[in-house]
Amino acid sequence: MDEQMITNAMKAYGNIVLRVATSVVGNVTDAEDVFVDVFFALWKAGNKFESEEHKKAWLIRVAINKAKNVIKQAYNRYKALLSENHPASEKKPDIDLRKALNILKPIDRAMLYLHYYEGYTYCEIGKILNMRENTVRSSALRAREKMKKFLSNL
Numbered sequence: 131m132d133e134q135m136i137t138n139a140m141k142a143y144g145n146i147v148l149r150v151a152t153s154v155v156g157n158v159t160d161a162e163d164v165f166v167d168v169f170f171a172l173w174k175a176g177n178k179f180e181s182e183e184h185k186k187a188w189l190i191r192v193a194i195n196k197a198k199n200v201i202k203q204a205y206n207r208y209k210a211l212l213s214e215n216h217p218a219s220e221k222k223p224d225i226d227l228r229k230a231l232n233i234l235k236p237i238d239r240a241m242l243y244l245h246y247y248e249g250y251t252y253c254e255i256g257k258i259l260n261m262r263e264n265t266v267r268s269s270a271l272r273a274r275e276k277m278k279k280f281l282s283n284l
Contacts, residue, residue, distance in 0.1 A: 135177065136169060136172060136173050139169065139172055139185065139189070140169055142182075142186075143185075143186055143189050144165065144169075146186070146189075146190065146248060147164075147165055147168050147169075147189055147190070147193045148161055148162070148165050149243070149247065149248070150190055150193045150194060150197070150240060150243060150244070150248075151164035151165060151168070151193045151194075151196070151197045153231075153239050153240060153242075153243035153247070154193075154194060154197035154198065154201070154236045154239055154240050154243075155197045155200050155201060155236075156228065156231075156232055160197075160200050161197070163200065164193060164196045164197045164200060165193075167196045168189060168192050168193045168196060171192050171196075172185075172188075172189065172192075175188075187257065187258045190244070190258050191258055191259065191260075194236070194237065194240045194259070197236060197240075198236045198237070201236055229280075230277040230280050230281050231277065233276065233277070233280050234273050234276060234277065235273075237259070237269075238269055238270070238272075238273035239273075240259075241255055241259070241266060241269060241270050241273065242270060242273055242274070244258070245270060252266045252267050252270070
C-alpha cells in the first residue's frame with residue numbers, strides 16, 4: 131500500500147479509529163499510540179480489502195484489539211508495582227460516566243461506543259467484532275446494567 135492510500139485512509143477513517151481507541155483505553159495519549167499502530171498495520175496489510183466498508187470494519191477491529199493490548203500492558207506494569215504496603219484509598223469515586231464506563235471490559239466499552247456514538251446497529255457491530263448479533267445485544271444489555279448498578283451505588 132503506498133503512502134497516498136494510507137493518507138487517504140487516515141483522512142477517511144482516522145477520526146473513528148481515534149474515537150474507538152479513546153473509548154477503550156480511556157485517554158487520548160494512549161489512543162494516539164493505538165492510532166499510529168493501526169495505520170502501520172494497514173500499511174503492512176496492503177490492499178487486501180474487498181471494499182471500503184470491509185477496510186473500515188478491519189480498522190475498527192484492529193483499533194479495538196490494539197487498545198485492549200495497551201490496557202493489558204498497563205495492567206501488568208502497574209500490577210507489578212502494587213504491594214501490601216499500599217493501603218486502599220478511602221476517597222469515594224466521583225460520579226462520572228467515564229468511571230462507570232471504565233468498570234466495563236474493553237470490548238463492552240467498544241460495543242457501547244460503536245452503538246451509541248457511531249450509530250452502528252447490533253448486527254453491524256457483530257460483523258465488525260465477529261460475534262453473533264444476539265451476543266452483542268446481550269453483552270450490551272449486561273454492560274448497561276452493570277453501569278446502572280455502579281452509578282446507583284455511588
